[in-house]
Amino acid sequence: METQEGTRAVMPENPILSVDNLQKQYGDVQVLKDINVSMEPGEFLVLVGPSGCGKSTLLSCISGLTDITSGTIHIAGKDRTNDEPADRDIAMVFQSYALFPNMSVERNIGFGLEVRKVAEAEKKKKVAEVADLLKIDHLLQRRPAELSGGQRQRVAMGRALVRDPKLFLFDEPLSNLDAKLRVTMRTEIKRIHQTTGASIVYVTHDQIEAMTLATRIVVMKDGIVQQIGTPHEIYNTPVNAFVADFMGAPSMNLMKARATPAADGIKLEIPTPQGKAIELVDTATAPKVLQSEPSDVLIGLRPEAMTDAERVNGRTVQQADCLLEVVEPAGPDTYAVIHLGGTEAIARLSADADVNAGETAPIAFDLSKISYFDIATGNRL
Incomplete structure (x- = not known):
């Protein structure tokens, strides 16, 4: 179990992601306070906490979409603190899907490869492999308007997977889905992680998602990491009353x-x-x-x-x-x-x-x- 209260968390020897002493301020408001988080290759790291805790801001800082005030961010051993998002070897899956409405599913998934001038045969091969993995190979010629919410989310995931980046960043990808479909997609995401061994940082406010998906969980409150640990550690040995109350449904008495x-x-x-x-x-x-x-x-x-x-x-x-x-x-x-x-x-x-x-x-x-x-x-x- 890792905690940032009093002592710094123990970091993996060869982390795929290392966030060190990260601070983020907007004017006089300090949104992130001395964040230290690290993850090993192949981990599924979930950032969880109530609205306004700073989890989405932290993900945005990791992606490069938000500049940090101080601290460093390393991805696969390289200092990416000041790099543009396109240079960080990451892929993001957003809550809003962000699909091109005038393109087929096949082109949406392969668009990133198209921009990178990947050979047509190689692009088609990768798109087909990802579509098969996500069970959407029968939808490749449809457009986003012809898809359900769950199918659109699979396409958004496929667009990220086909690039084979060092790090995947998921920003509350299931928030727009109904309760039953959220459960289905949770299972799909976990299956994909187990199949691919991808390194994933996943943001959610839903502690059930955090418990079921994560190999480790980062619980946040008011811009501060409260506890880092496995779902078992977080659930059974919370470091404070906030974590005890927040994690669990129903929560700890x-x-x-x-x-x-x-x-x-x-x-x-x-x-x-x-x-x-x-x-x-x-x-x-x-x-x-x-x-x-x-x-x-x-x-x-x-x-x-x-x-x-x-x-x-x-x-x-x-x-x-x-x-x-x-x-x-x-x-x-x-x-x-x-x-x-x-x-x-x-x-x-x-x-x-x-x-x-x-x-x-x-x-x-x-x-x-x-x-x-x-x-x-x-x-x-």
């Missing part, structure tokens, strides 16, 4: 609790609106800072770590009776909203859980999955 050292571990008291606190004992995972004296702490549990007995499957858990304020059937799961630790927490129950809103039900807490955060700073303890 963050609840205030009173931690008191006990003979067999740490006793956690989680207040409820009913006045009686829920008491749990963490015997293994509590950080040392909580083991010396009583203190208030922010605890984090994913919804699947708050469940019903039917989903425990032999794990060691502790049960407590909780008032279910809202019950939401969701196909394979039933979500129950519980007021705990000064906030609404979500428990993920089995699909056929026999529960109703307004009733009290036993909830199993899996403390092996717990995270602890400092209440004042939000940083992981």
Whole structure:
């Protein structure tokens, strides 16, 4: 796991992309603050964060479409900080597709090769290979107006792939598609990455896209990299409360609790609106800072770590009776909203859980999955 809080992230030995100490200002507004990001060849690196966090600006800086204020950008070992976009050996796929409406699919895909004066036979061969990979070989003679949104996005991807650049940059390419087609295209993009081994930097605000596509994720907020890690690391060991809350659907439950050292571990008291606190004992995972004296702490549990007995499957858990304020059937799961630790927490129950809103039900807490955060700073303890 990599983080930029306190120490600089460990960089790969032979990165395909290296962004060092990058700053970007517009007048007095600092949009990107000391960004350090690096990726190995063949990685799928996803930049994710809320609107305004700086992820699209960072991608634009990497592409050369936006000048940086300070710092350096290396692509495949070459300093590209001041190079024009055309000289960076990159290809971009945009949200808007940006296809030529008067050209066929075949010409749209091969236009970059045409501009570079690639021989006609070689161009046709490359276009055919890419069209076959993207499953659009039967559409080569159509024009963009005759295509669906998903087909247009495949054509835009084909135009990038046919160039075989050192680095692919994707700027929220699925934002214009409906929910079902987004899922389909996510699978297609992942399949293409696995097939080609391409090096991809991908921007999205959708944390589900980030989790499903990435080999590593860069989580950003307010122009600052919060955490860099694999989807597993980001999901299970978020470095702060922001990452814990942003990554995951539903997000991690963050609840205030009173931690008191006990003979067999740490006793956690989680207040409820009913006045009686829920008491749990963490015997293994509590950080040392909580083991010396009583203190208030922010605890984090994913919804699947708050469940019903039917989903425990032999794990060691502790049960407590909780008032279910809202019950939401969701196909394979039933979500129950519980007021705990000064906030609404979500428990993920089995699909056929026999529960109703307004009733009290036993909830199993899996403390092996717990995270602890400092209440004042939000940083992981």
